[in-house]
Amino acid sequence: MRLKYSTFRRITLFIFLLLIPIMVLYAMSNRVSVQVLTEEVTSLKQKDLDYFANDINKTVDSISTLGFILSQxxxxxxxxxxxxxxxxxxxxxxxxxxxxxxxxxxxxxxxxxxxxxxxxxxxxxxxxxxxxxxxxxxxxxxxxxxxxxxxxxxxxxxxxxxxxxxxxxxxxxxxxxxxxxxxxxxxxxxxxxVRELDQFKVGGSGDPFLYGPGGEVILNRTANSEMVEQITQRIREEGALAYSNRITELNGEDYLIGSREIPSLGWYVVDYIPLQSIVQPIHKSRNLFYGSMALLLVMSVVAAYLLYKNVQRPIVQLIRGVQKLKMGDYSARITSDPKNEFTFLFHRFNEMAAETEQLIQKVYVEEIRAREANLKQLQSQINPHFLYNCFALIRSLTRLNKKDSVMELVLHLSKYYRYTTRVEKQSASLKEELDLVESYLKIQQLHIQHLRFEMHVPSSMWNLEIPRLLLQPLVENAVLHGVEPADSDGLVQILGEESEAFHCIHVIDNGVGLTESELVKLEKDIHSAPTEETGCALWNIQQRLRLQFGDQAKLLFKRRAEGGLKVTVQWPKSPHSIQPLEIERQGEN
Incomplete structure (x- = not known):
């Protein structure tokens, strides 16, 4: 069942589409909150470092000033x-x-x-x-x-x-x-x-230290020596100014590192704080929100499952039953009992299916009888002159002492009439139909000296079931009305082709062909009931195609620029086609 018809999938998809924008908006809001908090902490840390550095600088300057005063x-x-x-x-x-x-x-x-x-x-x-x-x-x-x-x-x-x-x-x-x-x-x-660093650290979350121009370090009394070593190593590589206000990853966590110069000493006061501890409340709120969304999602999926169990699944069963009826399985019945409103629908469906099956059985019997009558009518249309001509040809070949030709002719003639006179089965494989056509063409080759034929049908099409005597009338028309009246060498081609949606058999001749007006009249006649003037062979083929394969099956006619006519038998693909290896068969004079 396709997605657009699945209520359960649509509801589940709707829940996800509803929650995703909420989560995206919250994630954006959370990111903005973290960014604003980080900027605020950065600003405060800058002010603290500026104040501390200025305080140290003023103290040192005052000592230097007193020194100058003493010297005077x-x-x-x-x-x-x-x-x-x-x-x-x-x-x-x-x-x-x-x-x-x-x-x-x-x-x-x-x-x-x-x-x-x-x-x-x-x-x-x-x-x-x-x-x-x-x-x-x-x-x-x-x-x-x-x-x-x-x-x-x-x-x-x-x-x-x-x-x-x-x-x-x-x-x-x-x-x-x-x-x-x-x-x-x-x-x-x-x-x-060190005492000043201790006082600066009190009440804060940082770990300040002093960094000298020669790489010297002065730590507070509770400093994390390992972290300070990592930071000083980076400062030595990039300079203290590069870390005046910078977020750096240390040991898998982000740290805000700030530094300010003490001009009088030429040293830098450096401080760092873990951002994780600052944004921890925001992260807790975020995790709580995501947990709520997960719980809501689970509850929504449970609700969707209940809807699926009590509504979607009965609907699917009802649709499958309707599809079985559409495919011709009129014995389809729905046996489940959901014990809700669908119980009434299932009972009514079963009653409707039973009534439809009875009606279809009656119609089907009549249809089978009509198809048998059509086939027998087609078989009765076999030209008796073909049999007479074969006997005459046997007599002529016997006089000429062409024993092999006679034996070949009798063999193909027996195959031909054995196939055409069978009425117990209304369909045949494409291979059986091609064997009949081959026998017919080889018989005609003995009679028409300038006739050649070629058969190129993929073996993947051989096991396709088609109505009996579907191709022979088309080949007979190509020989009698196309090739035989022509003065030049005649060629009849039977070609098989498979597209994405259709099977096609092309019967092509290089004979006298049809004029444009004759082709228009022919296409019109096969869609009308046959008369004594128009004949019924092509009309019969068209009707049997549609009866077995539906309205998409048809006969197509096309004039060839190099002469002759191309007749195409087209019918929809069957999902159960057998795919053997492809071979070619060809007959010559």
Missing amino acids: DIHIQKLRHLHLLETKYELTEEKLRMLERLQLLNVTGTWDTQYSIMSPENEQIISTSSTLFSYDLDMLRERYSPVWEYKTLTFMGSTGKWFLRHIVKPVIDQTELENAGLIVELSFREEDL
Whole structure:
């Protein structure tokens, strides 16, 4: 049963077509929601990173500014002249005043910043760091940096990482430090930045860290080292600016990575957050919706199945019953009982089928009798002159002592009349009909010397059932009315052809043919009841074709440009055709 007639399939398809737009629209809405949320989180993360980077930068700038102020402070400048003081007491007292001033600056800051003032010309030093007690030029040269640098320093056996910077006016080379006036050393520990990272991480879902220009990394205390290593590896390959605001896949999940530069240090603060944790509520809502759609789909399919069981299946049974009646199976009955409105329809259908079967049996019996009468009429139309001519030909061949020709003629004549006089079966295979035609043509070859014939019929058509004596009258017309009156060599061809929808047998001759007006009259006569003038052979063939194969079966006539006539017997294909191998048969003089 075709799809367009299947109620169950149409309803199921309708359910899918109804749910698909809903799911597509929701998927689009869900995607937009995720996109908007991602953009909002990205914007907030940018603001947080900007604020954090600016805060670090301001703190570092303020430390640098204090360093410049110290280098110009008149009280600090006295360090250069301490060697001129007369007593050691005055020297110590002056250094204590300077140290107290430095300590006050250190207390005002939030970081544990160390300030050290060195005077190379008198090798004096004051420092808030407990690790610097005396002036050491070699150590100063090793530590010296006019810009902030991240260094590992060791004081009194203790090693740590510091950010260090020296301020000298004017700026001089590292090898000329002994000629400088005052050198201000500014430093703060790595722990100060770690503490800032910890505070920045509190309350957020990120994992911030600092990335240095040389690939150095400063982590917060609870950092995921494995994830940071993956991110820093990519930053080393593409640069920190490439990850200023970027969504990247790590370990099969998408992460939003942001970075901002701290200009005063030349470092970058980098933070990353998993997008999955952010959009998790939306995904839960999505999964709940899809689950509801799946449940609705299952319920809809169950409803469609109930409709199929109680409506569609009875309809299919009723349609199959009607199709059986259409195909001629009038014994079709519907035995199921759905116990609903269809029960009444099934009972009425069975009653109608029984009545139709009785009527068809009566009509069929009458039809069989009519077909037998038509065949007997056709058989009675066999020209007795053909038999007389055969006997005369036998007599002539015997006189000429052509024994083989006589035997051949008698053999074909016996086959011919054995086939034409059988009335117990109204149909025959195409092969049997072709054998009859071959016998007839070989008999005619002995009588008409210039006659040749060819038979090319695919063996796939041999087992097709056709009415008996369907082709012989057409071949006889081709020989008697086409080839025999012609002066030139005559050729009769019987060709078989199969198209997508039809079987065709072509009977072609190169004889005298018909004029256009004669062809029109012939086509008109075969559709009218026969008279004494028109004859009934072709009309009989047309009627038997339609009686067995329906209105699509017909006789077609066509004039040939090279002379002669082409007659085509066409009937619809049968679904039960046998397909043996194709062979050709050909007869010659």
